[in-house]
Amino acid sequence: MATKPKTALATADDGSLIDINEELKLRMFRMQVELRESEQRAYDLFLQNLVKGTSHLSLGQEAVATGFAAAMEPGDLTFCTYRGHAHTLARGVPMERVLGELMGRDNGLLRGKGGSMHLTSVEHGVMGSYAIVGAHIPIACGAAWRAQYRGDKDISVCFFGDGTTNIGAFHEGLNFAAIWKLPVVFVCENNLYMEYTPIGDVTAVKDPAAGRASAYGLESIIIDGNDADVVYRTAKAAYDKARSGGGPSLIECLTYRYSGHSRADPAKYRPDGELDFWRGKRDPIRIYRERLLQAGVSESTLAEIEDVVRRRVDEATAICKAAPPPPAELLTTDVYADGGWAWRN
């Protein structure tokens, strides 16, 4: 039995579409361009062997991170996966802190101790990128429980991929949030592939997230994840619901990732033409750009934004290239709250 998924909760209470003014639109455009350009730069730096280890790029998924972040209040909390560069940048973390962390430099967000998969900036509300699939879902529930317990007004937003919907912690977390009516919003970025396997091959229902919502008494929601305005409106409505005590939401966003699952993955498992299709007509930045032009924003305005972003990326890159590696003392700091690592006297 499959309930037909609803499309975007895109309306404000009085039925009219939630307004997105031009300033916000330009901000969201710029954010998507930043996410695209810096992620592309991360890939280039990897080819130059300046980014080591692994990283998981979100090229193509910019609209999801942008829309959900733009709709948040400053105190709201982001929990994301190891594919978290975009979510981290979208909350306002400076580019060089992210690139620096990928490059293992001392100026990195975590001073090189966490790496790409663990980007965290408590200051910006980025409460961690989590490398164990699904682990952060109950954690986000806990943060939301705290808000509920204390009467705080912030909400927790938990991002994960389609593959996550099959892991135990997803199910425990969703149930938990539903029964306690926690102020948490669960966002599934369905980019059609678990890691190397098409999600449909490994999931009992057609819609990995939306198809499970009813199991937890939640509304089934699937939206176009590559349309930042749709994402924004959906996010806002879900946040308002959570903030007002209406409980959690589960939102499935259809999107696509241009690169492989991770570095090691050339993504040869994709059928011919699929990548070109999504990169062409379905590219979120192309979609948004055209919409802005149609709404009367000038080409030169957009081009200038793109220029500024590219210069910012270059500047951030230069800062990181000049930054030293972390000092040796950092090896043993911050295992415990006292800043040290002593397990014995």
Next chain:
Amino acid sequence: MAELTYRDAVARGISQEMERDPDVVFLGEDIGKAGGVFKATVGLFDRFGPLRVRDTPISEQAILGAAMGAAMTGLKPIAEIMFSDFIAVCFDYLANQYSKSRYMTNGQVKCPLVVRTANGGGARFGAQHSQSVENWCMMIPGLKVVAPSTPLDVVGLLAASVRDPDPVIFLEHKSLYATKGEVPDGEIVDQLGVAKVVRPGADATILALALMVPRAVAAAEKLQAEHGVNCEVIDVRSLVPMDMQTMLGSVARTHRLFTVEENPRLCGWGAELVSIIADEAFYDLDGPPVRITTPHIPLPSTDILEDRAMPSVDRIAETVRRSLGS
């Protein structure tokens, strides 16, 4: 001063901390309305209400994960995992999340929480409900591991664990729940990382934990009475942080070392302590260090078989006597 059972001491400790700090919250399965399957948390629901004492579904991952999210954002949660064997079901949070988050995030993320769980055998619950898993925990960098043996230590160490800004796993022993001990009135706060010499002696040092502490003491009394051998028994209490100085100081005086461990043989907690002591105090040892453990088998459920497996007073005394005599 009152005589409390170990299980009442649990409720007393949690209660003390919840009274003191409104940020201390408690969640777990059947811990609220039912007072816990071991009746160790009776009265807390009535006293602190359903917002602070929350019954959860059977969702160990959600329990531990939610505890972390709450701790990261300002609360001081106590999470119960009903049987310590079940930490295998939610081990990710202990091994990967609580213990590593501060380090990986360069100090940004904090996890001031306590996981309480009923550990150990002797209750005839069989192989999957009787294990001693402190050794699974002590091997994880970043996690603190505590195992009290008396009601007084339950209160004091639980309070210390709640107040500790690091994640602590607090292993109560299910076969000790009915035991009694003196607990003074008023606030009690102990310290992690401090071992206690519960029986001073000169001829050998015996390190023990939880249920094995009273057994080691009884064995030492037997050895004194029957063979004139005077053993020093140390209740380790805290595996991480570890009070090596007390243990090294003891071996420097007695020159012989024994451990009594409820873990199965391989990689029990004593293996590490013996290794450290045999290294640092090599030239204090007059004979080989000997570990007395459960054999490397799952625990059987029948009483006579389980009793044969776990170190008994007689087996402890006999092993020490034979080793010292040779």
Next chain:
Amino acid sequence: MEVLMPQLGETVTEGKITVWFKSVGDAISPGDNLFEIETDKVSMEVPATSGGVLKEIRVRQGEVAPVSAVVAVIADGAVGGEAPLHAKPRPASLDAYNEVHTPSRNFGPARLANGAQVSPLARRLAAEAGVDLANVKGSGPHGRIHAKDVKAAGTVKTPASVPMPAATATPVPDAPFERVPLDAMRRTIARRLVEAKQTVPHFYLSADVNIDSLLNMRERANDELSAKLSINDFIIKAYALALQRVPAANAVWGEDAILRFRHSDVGVAVAIDGGLLTPVLRKAETKSLSTISAEMKDLATRARERKLLPQEYQGGAGTISNLGMYGVREFSAIINPPQSTILAVGAGQRRPVEAPNGGIGFATLMTVTLSCDHRVVDGALGAQLLAAFKAVMENPIVLFL
């Protein structure tokens, strides 16, 4: 826990506590210096091996107690009536690669040449007490030696200790001055050398030693070696051989007998910060120059770090003191009791000598002065010893045989 009077040196049976560094009630951490003790041979600071609070001092400053007596009690949290003390776990200064502090001293093999096994504790106790394990009977299976066997191995009778000379009132100088407090080593040096000068009948013999051949040989030897030999290494071995050639001089005064040693254990004076120590090179006559050189480097380093064990600066019949590197041409040294000789070595200098053809030539000469204890070494014997030394030094091939 009880703090015991340690045994410093194999002949020591008691010690005097000269200074208490801690008071009753002080918190003690393992490694803190508790007190300083003085035996008839040496002064040493004694650290705590466990932590807690200093509960009781039983032997006070200035008092003497036998070895193993309880001098103090540290309350370390053992349950027993009073509130348990909670030593705050020290944030250990752990080295990331050395989380466990392996002992730095090796106290010898687990199995002796005669096949007996020795427990680690027994090995350490034997080394610290200067007991030769070969002479210990093991009570364990197959003769395994345990601590109690070492303790039962008894100690040599102490020679009567020399009474301390009465202290004279210290005159306060008129001129501006700075007061430098005395440390244990300075006090010991002062006491022992006053004792030597007051009780040992010194006489002095000097000779000039031609070291040209030796210098030449040293140069050729060092061409073959990565660890270079010093002149002092040669001197040490030469003196060792001389003592073998004149065995009556390889002896010490033993109150009611003269004790002649079989081996040449040669003391070597090493200047250290604030004073001097004389580590002893054992059986020097059996060792190659390279071995002597390496051992000297080690002993000198550890002497400077004040890490010598008692048995490393006790014993021997004679010492070498070399001030040649400071340009001193000639000097005479004070004997270290209970030894019977000390050889003071000056700088090698080019001096005019009579050439074989009757004219004037130059040779490198080194003036050495032998101080002798007349109770053990008479004039003729001392002269023989000096001549033997000179002969070896001037025919250095002997050092390589």
